[in-house]
Every structure is written in C-alpha cells, then in structure tokens.
Amino acid sequence: MLVVLHRVLLILLLLTPSSFSAIYDRVESLPRVQYDFIIVGGGTAGNVIANRLTENPTWRVLVIESGPSNEGVLEAIVPFFFSAFFAKSQYNWNFTTTPQLALNGRVIDYPRGHILGGTSSINGMFYTRGSSSDFDRFAKETGDPGWSWENLQPYIRKTERWSSPADNHDTTGQFDPSVHGFEGVNSVCLPGFPRASDARTIQTTKELGDEFAYNQDMNSGDPIGVGWIPSTIKDGKRSSSATSYLAPDILERRKNLDILLNTRVTRILRTNDCSTCRPAFRMVEFAQSSNGILFRKLYLIAAFLLSRYALGPRNSITASKEVILSAGAIGTPQIMLNSGIGDASELQSVGVEPLLQLPGVGKNLSDHVAVVNSWFVNSTDTVDEILRNPELTTRYLQQWQLSNTGPLVWNGASQAVFSRLPDNSSIFKSFLDPSSGRNTPHFELFPANLMIGPTPQGNFMTLASIVLTPESRGNVTLKSSDPFDDPLFNPGLLDSDFDKFALREAVKSAVRFLAAPAWKDYVIGPAGALQNKATDEELDQYVLESAMPGMHAVGTASMSAENATHGVVDPDLRVKGASGLRVVDASVMPFVPSAHPQAAIYMIAERASDLIKELWQAPAPVSLGQTPLVGPPFCERE
Numbered sequence: 304m305l306v307v308l309h310r311v312l313l314i315l316l317l318l319t320p321s322s323f324s325a326i327y328d329r330v331e332s333l334p335r336v337q338y339d340f341i342i343v344g345g346g347t348a349g350n351v352i353a354n355r356l357t358e359n360p361t362w363r364v365l366v367i368e369s370g371p372s373n374e375g376v377l378e379a380i381v382p383f384f385f386s387a388f389f390a391k392s393q394y395n396w397n398f399t400t401t402p403q404l405a406l407n408g409r410v411i412d413y414p415r416g417h418i419l420g421g422t423s424s425i426n427g428m429f430y431t432r433g434s435s436s437d438f439d440r441f442a443k444e445t446g447d448p449g450w451s452w453e454n455l456q457p458y459i460r461k462t463e464r465w466s467s468p469a470d471n472h473d474t475t476g477q478f479d480p481s482v483h484g485f486e487g488v489n490s491v492c493l494p495g496f497p498r499a500s501d502a503r504t505i506q507t508t509k510e511l512g513d514e515f516a517y518n519q520d521m522n523s524g525d526p527i528g529v530g531w532i533p534s535t536i537k538d539g540k541r542s543s544s545a546t547s548y549l550a551p552d553i554l555e556r557r558k559n560l561d562i563l564l565n566t567r568v569t570r571i572l573r574t575n576d577c578s579t580c581r582p583a584f585r586m587v588e589f590a591q592s593s594n595g596i597l598f599r600k601l602y603l604i605a606a607f608l609l610s611r612y613a614l615g616p617r618n619s620i621t622a623s624k625e626v627i628l629s630a631g632a633i634g635t636p637q638i639m640l641n642s643g644i645g646d647a648s649e650l651q652s653v654g655v656e657p658l659l660q661l662p663g664v665g666k667n668l669s670d671h672v673a674v675v676n677s678w679f680v681n682s683t684d685t686v687d688e689i690l691r692n693p694e695l696t697t698r699y700l701q702q703w704q705l706s707n708t709g710p711l712v713w714n715g716a717s718q719a720v721f722s723r724l725p726d727n728s729s730i731f732k733s734f735l736d737p738s739s740g741r742n743t744p745h746f747e748l749f750p751a752n753l754m755i756g757p758t759p760q761g762n763f764m765t766l767a768s769i770v771l772t773p774e775s776r777g778n779v780t781l782k783s784s785d786p787f788d789d790p791l792f793n794p795g796l797l798d799s800d801f802d803k804f805a806l807r808e809a810v811k812s813a814v815r816f817l818a819a820p821a822w823k824d825y826v827i828g829p830a831g832a833l834q835n836k837a838t839d840e841e842l843d844q845y846v847l848e849s850a851m852p853g854m855h856a857v858g859t860a861s862m863s864a865e866n867a868t869h870g871v872v873d874p875d876l877r878v879k880g881a882s883g884l885r886v887v888d889a890s891v892m893p894f895v896p897s898a899h900p901q902a903a904i905y906m907i908a909e910r911a912s913d914l915i916k917e918l919w920q921a922p923a924p925v926s927l928g929q930t931p932l933v934g935p936p937f938c939e940r941e
Contacts, residue, residue, distance in 0.1 A: 325554050325557065325558070325560050325561055325562055326372065326554070326562045326564060327561065327562065327563050327564065328563075328564055328565055329591070330563065330566065330589075330591060330618050330620075333365070333561060333563065333620075334561065335363065335561075336620060336621070337363075337620070337621045337622070337623055338363045338364060338365040338561075338620070338621075338622055338623070339356075339362045339363050339364065339622065339623050339624045339625075340352075340356055340362065340363075340364045340365070340622055340624055340625050340626075340627060340915075341364075341365045341367065341587050341620065341621075341622040341625075341626050341627070342364065342365065342366045342367070342627045342629055343367055343568045343571075343587060343626065343627065343628050343629060343630050343638065344366075344367070344368065344369075344421060344568075344628070344629035344630035344631065344634065344635075344888065345366045345367070345368030345370075345419045345420070345421065345544075345545070345549075345562060345564075345629075346368075346416060346420065346421020346422060346423065346544065346629055346630070346631060346888065347420070347421050347422060347423040347543075347544045347888070347889075347901055347904045347905065347908070348421075348544075348629045348887045348888040348889075348904050348905075348907065348908035348911075349366060349368075349421070349544075349627070349629030349887070349888070349908075350366070350419075350420065350421075350544035350545060350548040350549050351462070351488075351544060351548050351905060351908035351909060351912065352627055352629065352887055352908055352911065352912055352915070353366045353548070353549070353560055353562075354488070354548040354549065354553060354557075354912075355909070355912030355913075355916070356912060356915065356916070357557040357559050357560040359559075359916070360558075360559055361559075362559060362624075363559050363561075364559060364560050364561070365561045365562075365563065365620065365622075366560070366561070366562045366563070367563045367566050367568055367587065367589060368419050368562065368563065368564050368565075368566065369417060369565070369566060369567045369568070369634075370393075370394060370416070370417035370418040370419060370421075370564070370565070371393065371394070371418060371419070371564055371565055372418075372419050372564055373418050373419045373420045373424050373543065373545045373546070376394060376418065376424075378394070378425075379394065379418060379420070379424045379425060379541060379543070380540050380541055381540070381541075381700070381703060381711050381712075382428060382534070382536055382539070382540070382541055382711065382712055382713060382714040383689075383699075383710065383711040383712070383713055383714065383715075384711070385425060385426065385427055385428065385541075385714060385715070386715070388414050388416075388425035389412070389414055392417075393417065394416065394417055394418040394424070394425060395414045395415065395416070395417055395425065396414070396415040396416070396417045396633070396634075397412070397414075397417075398412075398413040398414075398415055398633060398789060398792055399411065399412055399413060399789075399792070400413055400792055400793060400794055400796075400852070401791050401792060401793040403793075403794070403795075403796050403797075404798070405795075405796060405797035405798050405803075405847065406796055406797060406847055406848075406850055407847060407848070411796075411851055411852060413633075413792060413794075413852060413854065413856075414854060415631060415633060415634075418545075419545045419549070419562070419564060420543035420544050420545030420546070420549075421544065421631065422631065422901070423535070423543040423544045423545070423901055424541070424543045424544075424545055426854075426899075426901060427534075427714055427715055427716075427899070428534040428535045428536055428541060428542075428714045429532055429533075429534055429714070429716070429719075429899040429901075430491050430522075430532075430533045430534055430535050430899070430901065430902050431521055431522060431526065431532065431533070431719065431898035431899045431902060432459070432522045432524070432526075432896075432898055432902045432903065432906075433526065433743075433896035433897045433898035433900075433902075433903060434524060434525065434526055434739060434740060434742045434743040434744070434896075434897055434898075435452035435453075435524030435525070435740075435742060436452075436738070436739035436740025436741075436742055436743045437452075437739045437740075437743060437896040437897055437898075437903075438450060438451055438452040438455055438896075438903075439451050439452055439739070439740070440739040440740070440893075440894070441862075441892070441893065442454075444862075444863060444864070444893050445862050445863060445864055445873075445874040445893075446864035446865065446874060447864075447874035447875075449874070449910065450874070450910075452524055455906050455910065458906045458909035458910050459484060459902075459906055460483075460484030460486075460487060461484065461487050461488075461909050462484065462487045462488060462489050462905040462906060462908075462909050463483060463484035463485075463487040463489060463491050463905075464484065464485060464486065464487045464488060464489060464490045464491065464537075464547075465478075465480070465483040465484065465485050465490075465491055465492070466490045466491065466492040466536075466537050466538075467492060468492045468493045468494060468495035468536075469492075469495030469496065469536070469538065469539035469707060469708050469712040470495045470496060470497075470708060470712075472495075472497075474493050474531075476519065477493055477519070477530075477531045478493060478519065478520045478522075478531065478533070479519050479520035479523060482520055482522055482523045482524075483522070488547045488548055489535055489542055489544070489547040489548070489905060490535065490536065490537030490542040490547065491533045491534070491535055491536075491542070492533060492534065492536050492537065493531050493532075493533055493534075494531065494532070494534070494713060494714075494717040495536065495539060495708070495712040495713070496708075496709065496710055496712050496713040497717075498686075498713065498717055498752040499682055499684045499685065499752055500717075500750055500751075500752045500764060501717050501718070502821075503821040503822055503825060504529065504717075504718045504750055504821075505517065505529070505718070506819070506821035507529070507816060507819040507821045507822070508528075508529045510819045510820050510821055511815070511816070511819050514722070514812075514815065515528070515529050515720060515722075515816060515819075516528045516529065517529055517530065518530040518721075521719065521721060522902075524742070525742045526721045526742070526744060526897065526898070527721050527722065527723060527742060527744050528720075528721060529718060529719075529720045529721075530718060530719065531717060531718055532716055532717065532718055532719040534714050535901070536712065536714065538707050539703060539706075539707030539708055539711075539712040540707060544905075549562070565591065566589050566590075566591050567589060567590050567591070567786075567787070568587055568588070568589045568630070568638055569588050569589060569590055569617060569638075569641060569786035569787075570587075570588045570638065570641050570642040570643075570786060571584045571586070571587060571588070571626055571628070571638060571639070571642045571644075571884060572584065572586040572587070572588055572619060572642070573586075573643075573658055574586050574621070574883070581880065581881065581882045582658055582659055582880070582881055582882065583881070583882040583883045583884075584626060584642065584644075584878075584881055584882070584883055584884040585621055585622045585623070585624075585625070585626055585883040585884075586619050586620070586621045586622075586626075587619060587620055587621075587622070587626055588617055588618070588619045589617065589618055589619070589620075590616070590617045590618070591618070622883065624883070624919060625883050625884070625885055625915065626883060626884050626885070627885045627886070627887055627915075628860075628884070628885070628886045628887070628888070629886075629887050629888045629908075630888065631856075631888050631889060631890065632668065632779075632856040632857050632858065632859045632860075632888070632889045632890040633779055633790065633792055633856065633859070635859065635860050635886055635888055635890045636664050636665035636779045636790070636859040636860055636890060637665075637779060637781070637786075637790040638786075639661075639664045639665075639860065639871075639878075640655065640664055640665060640779075640780070640781050640790075641655060641781065641784070641786040642658065643655055643656050643657050643658030643659065644658060644659045644661050644664055644878070644881070645657070645659075645661055645662070645664035645665060646660070646661075646662040646664070647660050649780065649781075650781075653781045653782070653783055653784050654783070654784035655781065655784050659878075659880055659881055660880075661871055661878070661879060661880060663860075663861060663863075663869055663870050663871045664859070664860060664871055665778050665779040665780055665790075665859050666776075666778050666859065666861075667776055667778075667858040667859065667861045667893070668776060668777035668778050668779060668793070668794055668795065668856055668857075668858050668859050669773060669775075669776060669777075669856070669857050669858040669892075669894050669895040670773065670777070670794045670796070670852050670853055670854075670855050670856045670857070670895060671769050671770060671771055671773065671852070671853025671855045671895060672769070672770045672773055672775070672796050672797060672802055672806060672850055672851070672852060672853060673767055673768065673769040673770070673806075673850065673851055673852070673853050674767065674768050674806060674809075674810055674845070674846055674849045674850055674851070675755045675756065675765055675767045675849070675851070676765065676766050676767060676768060676810055676813050676814075676829075676833050677754045677755070677763050677764070677765050677829070677830040677831045677833065678763065678764050678765075678766070678817060678826050678827065678828065678829055678830055678833075679761055679762070679763060679826075679827040679828055679829075679830045680762050680763060680764045680825055680826055680827060681762075681824060681825055681826075681827055682762055682825060683762055684752075684762075685752050685753055685762040685763060685764070686710070686713075686751070686752050686753035687753050687754060687758050687761070687762050687763055688762075689710060690753065690758045691758055699711050715751050715753075715755075716749050716750060716751050717750075718750055719747055719748070719749055719750075720747060720748035720749075720750070720812075720816065721744035721746075721747050721771075721897070722744055722745065722746055722747075722748070722809075722812055723738070723741075723743075723744055723745050724745045724746075724805060724808055728804075728808070729804075730800075730801055730804040730805070733800070733801075734774065734799075734800075734801045737772045737773070737774050737801060738772040738897070739772075739894075739897070743771075743772065743897045744771055744772075744897050745770065745771060745772050745805050745809075745897075746768060746769060746770050746771055746772075746805055746806070746808070746809035746812070747767075747768075747769040747771055747809075747897075748766050748767065748768060748769075748809065748812060748813050748816060749765075749766065749767040749768075749769060750764065750765070750766050751764070751765040751766075751767070752764055753765060754830065754831075755767070761830070763830055764817075764826065766813040766816060766817060767813075768806060768809035768810045768812070768813050769809065769853055770802050770805045770806050770809060771895075771896075771897040771898070772805070772897060773799065773801075773802050773895065774799035774801040774802055775794075775795045775796060775797060775798040775799040775802050776795055776798075776858075777792075777793045777794040777795030777796075777798075777856075778791075778793050778795070778859070779791070779792055779793075779859050780793075794852050794856060796850060796851075796852055797846070797847070797850055803843065803846060803847075806846050806850065807839065807842045807843055807846055810833075810842055810845070810846065811842065832845055832848065832849050833845060853895075855889075855895055855899065855900050856889065856895075857889040857890060857891075857892040857894070857895045857896075857900060858890065858892055858893060858894060858895065859871075859890040860872055860878075860886045860888075860890035860891055861890070861891060861892070861893045862874060862876060862891045862892075862893060863893065870893070871886065871890075871891075872885070872886050872891055875914045875918070876891055876907075876911050876914065885911075885915070887907065887908055887911040888904065888907075888908075889903075889904050891907065892907070
C-alpha cells in the first residue's frame with residue numbers, strides 16, 4: 304500500500320510547480336551571481352542557518368539542496384509513513400555501508416534525506432536532547448563554555464515550540480513545562496494516538512521501579528528512566544526544518560533568501576592562490592542535469608529501476624563572506640575531501656590534489672548501534688494489522704486527511720527507556736566508562752506495538768535495544784576522484800568489545816522489562832531471531848547477526864579546541880587552517896550524544912547562527928532599511 308501511495312504522490316509532485324518565488328530548479332533563474340553566504344545543504348541545520356542569517360535583510364543568502372522540494376511528499380508529511388523512506392527512493396541518498404567486519408561482513412542500507420529538510424524530512428521525528436553531561440563534554444573538548452548544557456538553554460528554547468498532541472489528550476504528568484520552549488520555531492509534541500502498550504509500559508515503572516523508574520521528562524538533561532517521548536510533529540503532520548524554518552510565511556518575507564533545488568555540490572573551490580596565505584574557500588562548484596533537475600538516483604515510477612543521471616556542465620557561484628557546509632555527516636566530508644581538504648596522502652591515492660592538510664576530515668565517525676528485538680503478543684490491537692491491510696491503511700489515511708488525527712499521526716513509539724550499565728559490570732575492568740557522565744545512559748530501549756521489518760502473520764511487539772555510548776569509530780573516505788561516486792561509508796559497528804557487551808546487556812534488559820507483571824497474558828514469547836536465545840554466548844551470536852546502525856552518524860568534521868592538532872573545525876565551527884569556510888551539521892559533534900540527535904543539531908545550528916552574526920558584526924535582527932555594521936575584512940594570511 305505504501306508503495307502505491309508513494310507512486311501516486313510522486314506523480315502529483317512532478318506535476319505541481321513550486322509556489323514560492325524564492326525556490327528555483329534552474330541556476331539560470333537565480334537573481335544574482337554572488338551571495339554573502341552560501342549554505343550547502345538545505346537539511347536539518349542548513350535551513351536554521353538560512354532562516355537566522357536572513358533576519359538581516361541586507362544579507363543575501365543562497366541555499367543549495369541536492370534533493371527536490373518536500374512539498375506534497377506524503378511520506379514526509381504523514382508521521383506513520385516515515386518508514387517508507389527505508390526503501391530505495393529519490394528522497395533518500397540510498398547509501399550503504401562498507402562490509403562490516405564485526406558483523407560477519409554484512410553490508411547495510413543507510414537512509415539519509417535527499418529532499419529539502421534533509422533527514423529531518425525523513426527521520427522518525429523523535430526529539431530527545433541527551434544528557435546535560437553530553438553538552439558539558441562538548442564544552443570541555445572544545446574549550447568553549449558556550450557549548451555547555453547551561454549556556455545552550457537559550458538555543459533549546461529558541462528552536463522549540465511545544466505544541467498539543469494531535470488528539471489533544473491531557474498531558475499532565477507526561478512532561479515538565481519548565482524545561483521546554485513554547486515560542487520557538489520547530490513544533491514538538493507528545494504522542495497523539497494511544498497504543499495498547501502505553502499503559503503497560505508505564506505500569507512497568509511501578510512494578511520494576513528500581514531498574515525502570517518513571518521519568519516525567521527525559522529532556523530535562525537527566526534522561527535516565529522511562530518516559531513519554533516527544534516528536535517533531537504539529538497538528539498531526541511532520542515538523543521538519545523545511546516546514547518550520549522555511550515555512551511559507553517566512554519565505555514570503557525573506558526576499559533575500561534564495562533556494563536552489565535538485566543541484567549537486569561537487570567541490571568548494573579555493574579563491575586565492577597566494578603561497579604564504581591562509582587558503583580561502585568561497586566558491587561553490589555544482590552540477591545540474593540539462594533540464595535543471597539533478598536526481599542522484601532516479602527510480603522509475605513503474606518499476607523503480609535504478610539508472611544513472613546524465614549531468615550537464617558544472618557551474619560555480621561565490622560567497623563574499625562565507626560558505627557554510629551543512630551536507631551532513633556523510634555529505635560534508637565527501638565534499639571537503641573532493642575539494643582537496645583532508646589527509647594529503649589519502650587524497651593523492653585517489654587522484655585528488657591536496658589543498659589543505661586536515662587529516663581529521665571523514666574520521667571519528669560515531670553512531671549508535673541497535674538490535675530490533677520482537678515478541679509475539681496475545682492481541683490483535685497492534686500496528687501489524689495496519690501494515691498488512693491496505694483497506695485499513697486507506698481508511699486511516701482518509702481520517703487523517705479529514706482531521707489530521709487517528710493512527711497515522713503515530714510515528715512508531717510513544718515511550719523510551721534510558722538505562723546505564725551497573726557500576727560493577729565486568730566490562731569496566733577492561734574499559735573506562737565511555738559515557739559523558741553518570742546522568743548519561745549507556746543504552747536505550749524503544750518499545751513499539753508492532754514488528755519492525757517484514758510483517759509475517761501474527762501480532763507483535765518490538766523492544767529495540769540501542770547502544771548510546773559507542774566506543775567504536777568509523778570513517779568516510781573517497782572511492783575515487785569522481786565527486787558523483789558514493790563515498791566509502793564505514794561506521795565501524797561493534798568494532799569495540801565494549802559495544803558488543805553493552806548491546807548484549809541491553810537485550811537482556813529488554814527481556815527483564817517485559818518480564819514485569821504488566822505484560823503477563825499479553826506477551827507470549829520471543830519472536831524471530833531472538834527465539835531460543837538464553838545464554839550470553841547465544842545472545843552474543845544473535846547480536847552479531849542482527850545488529851544495525853542507529854542511523855545517527857556524527858563526528859566526521861569534529862570540533863575541537865582552537866589550538867588542538869586534532870579535529871576539523873574550531874569551537875566557532877570554522878574549518879581549521881582555512882578562511883571563508885564553516886561547517887554546521889551533525890558532523891561537528893565530537894561524539895554521538897545519548898539521544899536521537901536531531902534536537903542537538905537544531906541547538907548547534909541556532910548557536911552557530913549567532914556565532915556567524917557576531918563575527919560579521921550584524922545586529923540581529925536588523926530592521927528594513929537599516930544598514931548593519933561592516934564585517935571583518937578578508938584576512939587570508941596566517
């Protein structure tokens with residue numbers, strides 16, 4: 304059913320012209336050849352930057368997005384349909400990992416958003432911030448107290464607009480209003496449709512409170528416990544960076560913002576050639592197809608047959624102030640490496656001329672690792688029924704279209720469980736604790752009233768186990784000098800024995816959770832690969848055969864202290880050793896936070912916007928007709 308809906312909506316999208324004058328498909332249509340700022344990537348972070356910089360009406364800003372518009376894409380609007388993006392699609396970069404050595408050489412699909420809004424347009428929408436210790440560790444590693452939990456509070460509230468759930472149920476006791484923002488930009492709310500597992504999950508906190516205590520608000524900075532999980536949803540629809548920070552009323556007011564869609568950035572070009580100068584990178588090279596629409600991979604509507612695009616000539620455009628890379632933890636290092644920014648010997652080995660020696664580019668990749676655990680349940684009130692029954696899906700879609708209510712406003716989970724390994728765990732005899740502090744969970748359990756993946760006959764419940772503090776590190780490297788080749792993406796899953804231990808213990812924690820009296824007569828027993836797995840040895844084998852990435856890659860352009868020899872960007876997110884080039888996206892985080900990372904990305908982008916404004920001495924915001932102070936001169940020398 305989802306495939307049929309996808310095809311129908313794709314046809315409608317291709318027949319519907321963009322309604323906004325600031326959005327273009329053809330480079331020839333752009334009103335100028337130079338901008339103050341060029342943002343590469345209209346994703347989670349990039350659209351925040353675009354919004355905030357254009358608060359100054361004298362600054363001209365261009366966003367270049369490789370994917371198409373998010374308008375009219377049903378899967379990017381209806382929360383329940385987000386799982387459609389796990390299939391091959393023009394709205395997905397369709398990355399795959401390299402063979403994962405610890406996972407018996409398995410190659411795993413890795414969805415990333417190839418659409419305006421980036422991954423905020425295709426993700427699960429879950430909005431968790433992580434622990435206060437995570438951000439205090441950011442501050443410590445960068446030497447910048449501005450990245451601490453306390454100092455990020457204004458940005459947390461600046462991005463967040465807490466909203467009522469779609470069903471308008473009484474949320475008293477399900478969150479703490481004092482830790483949320485109500486006047487921000489991006490809407491966040493609690494689950495808007497009840498599931499059969501909700502009451503049992505909360506009852507478990509009363510029956511097994513010593514291990515699974517109730518936490519009224521996991522976004523307080525102390526996430527450990529069991530609580531209701533917020534999501535970026537408003538009035539039963541996804542709230543992405545595209546729908547919020549680039550909302551129609553904003554685009555109508557921001558005549559100084561241009562957005563170029565379906566355009567693939569290939570390199571950032573050096574704009575000075577002085578041998579004794581700091582290299583400047585203020586020119587963006589990009590390509591489109593001959594008709595102005597570049598699809599990275601085009602899946603034919605009839606059969607979704609893979610075909611390579613035919614490229615038109617490469618073009619370039621210049622930023623007078625800065626180029627801001629916001630292409631994500633895979634795209635950003637790929638562009639930097641193709642531009643000659645990275646480890647010189649590795650670049651030369653694939654035929655790329657090194658321009659700036661920065662070995663950290665593409666290294667330090669950090670991601671969560673998960674196992675999806677399933678159980679048979681004694682109930683027909685599960686989401687499996689919707690997934691198997693096209694008529695039921697159609698009926699619920701009609702309800703959603705009429706009122707934005709019903710089962711399709713649900714995005715896969717209503718609660719989350721955040722836990723730590725016991726202090727006396729045997730693993731700590733061999734490893735230091737990789738978490739950022741004692742209020743940081745080592746793993747998460749994620750209950751869902753369905754079987755995730757292929758849906759066989761029967762009714763199921765899933766309680767996924769996710770390691771949040773991985774020791775393993777991976778990398779992004781170039782396959783060749785062709786910028787249209789996918790990079791080699793190696794998340795290094797379970798390369799560390801700590802991660803294997805933590806994931807096994809997280810599976811055992813899930814088993815204990817469902818052993819509570821609340822689940823008696825509801826949970827029948829393990830399903831799928833978890834069946835007949837009881838010993839540590841059996842669970843270890845189960846983990847290796849079943850583990851998958853959390854799809855939360857960060858760290859490939861990591862921030863570090865100003866004078867540190869490691870890292871890629873300084874605490875203000877400027878590329879070290881370069882001028883005119885900054886990175887603002889998930890790649891700058893030095894480690895993956897103990898949360899679904901989109902909340903952290905929004906915070907980072909909000910603070911980065913202020914850092915950029917401060918550098919160029921712009922009052923924020925500037926009234927129409929008012930002239931800002933002149934920014935700093937282009938000092939390209941060391």
